[in-house]
Every structure is written in C-alpha cells, then in structure tokens.
Amino acid sequence: QQQVRQSPQSLTVWEGGTTVLTCSYEDSTFNYFPWYQQFPGEGPALLISILSVSDKKEDGRFTTFFNKREKKLSLHIIDSQPGDSATYFCAASASSGSWQLIFGSGTQLTVMP
Amino acid sequence: GPKVLQIPSHQIIDMGQMVTLNCDPVSNHLYFYWYKQILGQQMEFLVNFYNGKVMEKSKLFKDQFSVERPDGSYFTLKIQPTALEDSAVYFCASSWEGDNTEVFFGKGTRLTVV
Numbered sequence: 001q002q003q004v005r006q007s008p009q010s011l012t013v014w015e016g017g018t019t020v021l022t023c024s025y026e027d028s029t030f031n032y033f034p035w036y037q038q039f040p041g042e043g044p045a046l047l048i049s050i051l052s053v054s055d056k057k058e059d060g061r062f063t064t065f066f067n068k069r070e071k072k073l074s075l076h077i078i079d080s081q082p083g084d085s086a087t088y089f090c091a092a093s094a095s096s097g098s099w100q101l102i103f104g105s106g107t108q109l110t111v112m113p
Numbered sequence: 114g115p116k117v118l119q120i121p122s123h124q125i126i127d128m129g130q131m132v133t134l135n136c137d138p139v140s141n142h143l144y145f146y147w148y149k150q151i152l153g154q155q156m157e158f159l160v161n162f163y164n165g166k167v168m169e170k171s172k173l174f175k176d177q178f179s180v181e182r183p184d185g186s187y188f189t190l191k192i193q194p195t196a197l198e199d200s201a202v203y204f205c206a207s208s209w210e211g212d213n214t215e216v217f218f219g220k221g222t223r224l225t226v227v
Contacts, residue, residue, distance in 0.1 A: 032212070043117070043204055043218035044156070089156065095212035098169060099144060100158035 003027075004092050006104030014112050019077040021107045023090035026071065030092040034101070035064060035075050038087045047088070048075070080111045115139040117219035119205050120187075125225045131193035134222045136205030138188055145188045146206040146216065147180065149173060156204065162188065163211065195226045 006023045013019050023033075031052040036044035050057045050064045050073070057064050063076045077084055087108050091101040118137040126132045138145050147159040160170040162180055177196070182188040188207075192199055202221040208214050 034215075036218075041220065043206075043220045045218070046215045049215070093212075099161050099208075099211040100146075100169060100171070101148075101156075101216060102158070103148075103156045105155040 004090060004102050004104040006090050006107060008107055009105070010108040010110070012110045012112060013080050015080060015082060017080050017111075019075075019080045019084070019109060019111075021075040021088055021090070021109075022072065023074070023104050024070075024072045025092050025102075027092070027094065027102075028071070029094040030102075031095055032093045033064070033066060033073050034091050035062075036089045036091060036103075038089065038106075044089060077109075080109075082111045082113050085109055085111050115142075115217050117205055117207055117217050119203075119219035119222050121222060122220065123223045123225075125227060126195055128197055128226050129194045131191065132195055132224065134190040134192075134203050134205070134224070135187040136189065136207075136219060138205070138207030139209075139217055142207035142209050142217070144208045144211050145180075145182065146208075147190050148204040148206060148218075150202045150204060150221070151200075152202075159190075159203075161211075168211075192224075195224075197226050200224060200226045 004025045034049035035047045037047045038044040048059050066073045087106045089106045090104040120135045145162040148156045150156045159174045179191045204221045205219045206216045208216045
C-alpha cells in the first residue's frame with residue numbers, strides 16, 4: 001500500500017537543540033526518499049534526499065537516516081535555528097516507471113530563540 | 114535556484130465554472146506534475162506529463178481534469194466543471210528526469226470554489 005506516515009505532527013525545540021523527525025512506509029518498492037522544507041506561502045523545496053542503497057546522508061546541519069529493514073527514515077537537524085521553523089515533509093517514490101512522490105502529512109517545526 | 118512560476122496565486126470561482134491554472138516550469142525540464150494539497154493535509158499527486166502526454170494519473174485526477182502544454186506556453190491544469198471539493202492549493206512541479214531526481218515546486222495556486 002502506498003502510504004507514508006510522518007511524526008510528530010508538530011514539534012517545538014529551543015535554538016541550538018537537535019530536531020528529530022521520523023517517517024515510516026510500507027511499500028518495499030520505494031527507493032528514493034526526499035525531505036522537503038516548506039515555508040508559509042511558498043512551495044516545498046528539496047532539503048536533502050537519500051536512496052535506499054544508503055543508510056545515511058549528511059548535508060551541513062541536516063542528516064537523514066534510512067533503515068531498510070524497518071522501513072523507516074528520519075531527519076536530524078543539529079544546532080536548530082529559528083530560521084529552520086517551517087513545515088517538513090518526507091516523501092517516497094519508486095523508480096519503476098512511476099514518478100509520483102508520496103508525501104507524508106508533514107511536521108510543523110518551531111524553533112524558539 | 115530554478116523557479117517554477119504559477120499564475121494566478123489565488124483564484125475564486127463559482128461552482129460549475131471552468132478554471133485554468135497556469136504553470137511556467139523550469140526552462141530545461143522535461144517532466145511536469147500537478148499536486149493537490151487541501152489545507153492542513155498532505156500533498157497528493159494528481160498527474161505527471163512528459164513528451165506531450167499524460168504518463169500517470171491518480172484517482173484524484175477526475176474526468177473533469179485535463180492537462181496540456183502547447184509548444185512554448187504554459188503547462189496548464191483545467192478543471193471543467195469545478196466542484197466544491199476542488200477547493201485546495203494546487204502545486205505545479207517540474208524535473209529534468211523522472212526517477213530519483215530533484216522535483217522543483219511552484220508556490221501554488223489557491224483555488225476556492227464557491
């Protein structure tokens with residue numbers, strides 16, 4: 001079944017803290033997992049992505065982890081900043097002739113100064 | 114970075130009327146998409162379009178929906194006739210490739226059907 005579950009729905013962290021967002025999925029054909037960041041009034045923008053052949057990808061303060069056996073992925077933001085306050089979506093797709101992204105329900109992150 | 118432009122940003126239309134949402138994808142991209150997001154819910158795939166053809170569509174892409182991209186012009190989503198449940202934000206997106214590649218999204222068109 002094509003579904004991506006995301007938690008938590010909302011999260012508040014203090015500036016300088018670590019943010020952890022998680023997603024799980026069921027379709028074992030999914031092999032590409034992007035994370036999108038969306039600010040109010042804007043479209044989603046790609047933050048970081050990972051392929052199922054990897055278990056970790058890092059880009060600055062952002063790291064995504066992938067656990068194929070458990071069908072889970074997570075996004076870690078270290079040294080969280082007020083400017084990171086946004087809605088974060090995980091997504092998944094399968095390179096089997098289907099190019100659609102299946103999105104999670106999103107996490108609204110607030111970083112307090 | 115590359116921009117996907119959507120026109121208009123807001124549209125209010127009477128139920129039963131036709132509406133056309135316009136999208137100017139990133140210039141060298143080949144794959145085009147529409148997604149629908151109802152307020153407070155996740156973004157859902159509607160359709161993708163490549164080489165002048167619909168390649169894939171979801172069950173949300175009703176018979177009243179159509180897409181096209183005449184040469185050199187906008188990639189459009191047309192809804193005819195509109196229904197109340199069509200009220201949502203519609204995001205256009207484009208990408209250079211189909212698989213495992215960055216998809217660029219526009220800011221969305223907020224459609225309100227009254």
